[in-house]
Amino acid sequence: MVFTLRVPKQPDGVKPPLTGELPATALQSLASKTFGLYLHVPFCAKRCGYCDFNTYTATELGGFSQSDWSAQITTELQLAKKVLGGFPTIQTIFIGGGTPSLLPAADFEKVFRNISNHFAADIEITIEANPDSVTKSSLAQYLDIGINRISFGMQSSASKVLQLLDRTHNPSAVSSAVLTAAEVGFRDISLDLIYGTPGELDQDWLDSLTTATALPINHISAYALIVEAGTKFANQVNRGEIPMPDDDIAAARYLQAEEFLNQRNFHWYEISNWGVAGAACRHNQLYWDSANWWGAGAGAHSHIGGLRWWNERHPATWAQLLTAGHSPAAGQELLSTAQQFDEQVMLGIRQRKGLPVSLLPAATDLAELQAAGWIEPSALAQGQLVLTTAGRLMADRVTAEILR
Ligand SMILES: C[S@@+](CC[C@H](N)C(=O)[O-])C[C@H]1O[C@@H](n2cnc3c(N)ncnc32)[C@H](O)[C@@H]1O
Ligand code: SF4
Numbered sequence: 001m002v003f004t005l006r007v008p009k010q011p012d013g014v015k016p017p018l019t020g021e022l023p024a025t026a027l028q029s030l031a032s033k034t035f036g037l038y039l040h041v042p043f044c045a046k047r048c049g050y051c052d053f054n055t056y057t058a059t060e061l062g063g064f065s066q067s068d069w070s071a072q073i074t075t076e077l078q079l080a081k082k083v084l085g086g087f088p089t090i091q092t093i094f095i096g097g098g099t100p101s102l103l104p105a106a107d108f109e110k111v112f113r114n115i116s117n118h119f120a121a122d123i124e125i126t127i128e129a130n131p132d133s134v135t136k137s138s139l140a141q142y143l144d145i146g147i148n149r150i151s152f153g154m155q156s157s158a159s160k161v162l163q164l165l166d167r168t169h170n171p172s173a174v175s176s177a178v179l180t181a182a183e184v185g186f187r188d189i190s191l192d193l194i195y196g197t198p199g200e201l202d203q204d205w206l207d208s209l210t211t212a213t214a215l216p217i218n219h220i221s222a223y224a225l226i227v228e229a230g231t232k233f234a235n236q237v238n239r240g241e242i243p244m245p246d247d248d249i250a251a252a253r254y255l256q257a258e259e260f261l262n263q264r265n266f267h268w269y270e271i272s273n274w275g276v277a278g279a280a281c282r283h284n285q286l287y288w289d290s291a292n293w294w295g296a297g298a299g300a301h302s303h304i305g306g307l308r309w310w311n312e313r314h315p316a317t318w319a320q321l322l323t324a325g326h327s328p329a330a331g332q333e334l335l336s337t338a339q340q341f342d343e344q345v346m347l348g349i350r351q352r353k354g355l356p357v358s359l360l361p362a363a364t365d366l367a368e369l370q371a372a373g374w375i376e377p378s379a380l381a382q383g384q385l386v387l388t389t390a391g392r393l394m395a396d397r398v399t400a401e402i403l404r
Pocket of ligand 2: 043044046047048051052053097098099130153
């Protein structure tokens with residue numbers, strides 16, 4: 001298939017990325033940086049009130065069929081292969097959503113079939129799953145086709161919190177899904193948690209952490225509930241039906257999580273992510289290190305060597321473009337050296353490994369940051385800027401201090 005250009009936003013001097021004309025600098029980075037794939041599955045059985053991810057229920061798909069997903073993703077990956085001049089070794093794949101677990105393993109297998117000769121020997125393949133959309137058989141099949149890491153959206157162990165979040169699962173579905181995943185052979189299991197939902201008590205959060213860590217998992221992502229504009233939840237907050245999540249409560253919950261998880265050998269490696277030794281998500285690491293990835297699927301974002309682009313958001317539009325032999329990209333930007341530096345600071349500061357002090361602008365007032373108790377003195381002595389627990393709560397302020 002010959003792909004033609006259809007990228008509306010073209011900053012001056014930037015060659016269209018998706019016709020096989022990546023800038024030389026971007027192509028060069030393929031040789032030196034890790035490469036991964038993100039595959040977006042834009043389907044959900046029901047939209048949770050707080051979520052603004054690019055996902056659609058059956059009636060919102062505008063004629064696009066879930067059963068066409070694997071063929072269209074395969075088409076986009078053919079485009080990727082052409083643009084990249086062949087795939088580099090694929091170190092990680094992340095199948096995210098939406099709810100990827102709505103699709104059968106056979107769909108992912110069809111996608112893998114054409115690219116598996118590029119897989120690294122120790123490839124990490126993660127799938128996101130809703131606790132109530134898996135069965136023993138579907139989990140066994142995912143593992144069988146090579147998916148070796150699974151992340152379940154637990155959110156909370158409190159029924160009232162799950163109800164307020166509009167989740168379709170009840171608390172017992174999480175234990176059942178995780179135990180079944182472990183039983184069929186998954187060794188890398190992660191849980192997503194949300195804290196600071198209005199009505200959640202300290203004890204509810206403690207119960208969520210207790211329930212999660214009692215399960216055979218090795219990784220936790222925990223995020224404060226964000227009120228995303230335009231969501232049902234934001235409308236309820238605006239109408240005064242639900243109070244706004246409180247920042248101080250969220251900060252207290254973060255500290256509670258840090259202490260609790262440390263005691264159980266889950267250590268932070270990124271502000272919102274904790275794992276036992278060796279369980280860090282390699283795919284997310286690739287984002288935080290500004291490495292290279294191709295995001296295939298409706299609304300997916302890609303980044304190769306400072307060039308970023310993103311696809312049309314609606315699955316029907318994305319698929320129509322691919323079917324017509326066009327690129328599904330909706331826009332792109334080439335990051336300047338200064339923008340790449342800002343990003344390196346913003347992402348680096350959120351990680352346990354931190355930032356080399358030698359990289360920071362000379363005007364950075366490290367003494368002040370240290371006096372505030374926000375950076376680790378021992379790491380500083382070794383030339384790294386690493387946030388303390390208190391500093392992690394102030395990560396945006398520290399970033400602003402460095403980039404001012
Ligand atoms: C896009 S979902 C995909 C996983 C799966 N669909 C699920 O919900 O279980 C990934 C995670 O994003 C998090 N998330 C989505 N919207 C959020 C929000 N407004 N605030 C905090 N976390 C959010 C949820 O914890 C969810 O588990
Ligand atoms: S949180 Fe997960 S299940 Fe809920 S709407 Fe978002 S992607 Fe779908």
